[in-house]
Amino acid sequence: MSNLPAKDQLGPKVLDAKFLLGVPAVAKMPPPAVPEVAFAGRSNVGKSSLLNTLMQRKGLARTSRTPGCTRALNVFEVQLSVDSIFHFVDLPGYGYAKVSKAERIGWGPMIEDYLRERPSLKALFLLVDARRGAEDDDLQLLEFMAVSRPKETCRVHVVATKLDKIVRAKQKPALEIVKSMAKVPVIGFSSETGVGRDELWTRIEKAVRHAEP
Numbered sequence: 001m002s003n004l005p006a007k008d009q010l011g012p013k014v015l016d017a018k019f020l021l022g023v024p025a026v027a028k029m030p031p032p033a034v035p036e037v038a039f040a041g042r043s044n045v046g047k048s049s050l051l052n053t054l055m056q057r058k059g060l061a062r063t064s065r066t067p068g069c070t071r072a073l074n075v076f077e078v079q080l081s082v083d084s085i086f087h088f089v090d091l092p093g094y095g096y097a098k099v100s101k102a103e104r105i106g107w108g109p110m111i112e113d114y115l116r117e118r119p120s121l122k123a124l125f126l127l128v129d130a131r132r133g134a135e136d137d138d139l140q141l142l143e144f145m146a147v148s149r150p151k152e153t154c155r156v157h158v159v160a161t162k163l164d165k166i167v168r169a170k171q172k173p174a175l176e177i178v179k180s181m182a183k184v185p186v187i188g189f190s191s192e193t194g195v196g197r198d199e200l201w202t203r204i205e206k207a208v209r210h211a212e213p
Contacts (some may be wrong), residue, residue: 012201016079017055020087022072026113029073032120035086035208040111040141041127043093046161049191050127051076051090054200061090073114086208089114089121094137111141116148123155123207125200130160130174130188134181142182155207158182159200164190 023029041047051061055078074090091111115124126141128134134142138158145156160178163171171188179186187203189196 012080012205014054014056014078014080016077017057017060018077019060020075020077022074024072025110026073026117029114029118030075030087032118034120035122036089036118036120037086037204037207038089038091038115038121038124039127040091040124041093041161042129042135042137045093045127045129046191047090047093047127050159050161050189051088053191053194053197054204055088073110080205084208087120112144112148115145115154121149121154122210123157123204125157125159125203126182127159127161128178128182130163130166130171130178133174133178134158139181142184155203156184157203158184158186159189159196160186161189161191163188163195164192 020030039047039051048061052058055061055076060076061074071092073092076088076090077085078088079085091114094108094111115121124145126138128138142156142158145154158178160175163174166174175186175188185203187196187199189200
């Protein structure tokens with residue numbers, strides 16, 4: 001598997017990363033034997049690109065010109081060292097109009113069941129487009145987490161993606177807007193430049209090691 005270019009070689013070195021399986025329901029997930037970190041967001045927010053950047057692998061998480069490719073709970077195994085193995089869980093994207101109504105209705109309960117019930121889930125990273133901020137669907141998901149899952153069992157963070165699409169002078173104000181809307185920690189991120197990858201990995205490692213953010 002090809003590594004990403006040098007500009008993205010930031011944060012911890014990933015010894016191994018692989019796709020394990022995609023499942024249509026929480027009941028078909030693997031046993032909760034290792035910590036899990038989940039990634040959620042609208043269908044066009046750049047989730048697959050972020051995962052590939054984090055895992056230092058090109059094309060491991062599928063990207064497409066057509067949003068909405070993730071239609072299952074996709075599980076990746078990530079290994080940083082012999083005694084540091086955990087899972088990334090890519091949740092189905094939401095908010096894409098061309099996906100059938102039946103599929104959209106089906107995704108909601110699946111995502112909610114996973115976020116509410118999965119005991120090995122240690123952190124949720126909600127991705128939003130830095131140019132658009134947190135939209136209604138995003139805020140609803142944050143509200144769901146606030147009432148459904150104690151912070152002590154699952155920390156919630158927002159990642160403002162595509163930061164490179166905003167001129168540098170306007171990046172900080174854009175992040176402040178996202179933070180004021182989301183009311184949780186916000187990380188600015190770009191899969192093109194690698195900005196934010198170190199901070200994101202720091203929060204991931206703290207979550208899977210049961211440390212305070």
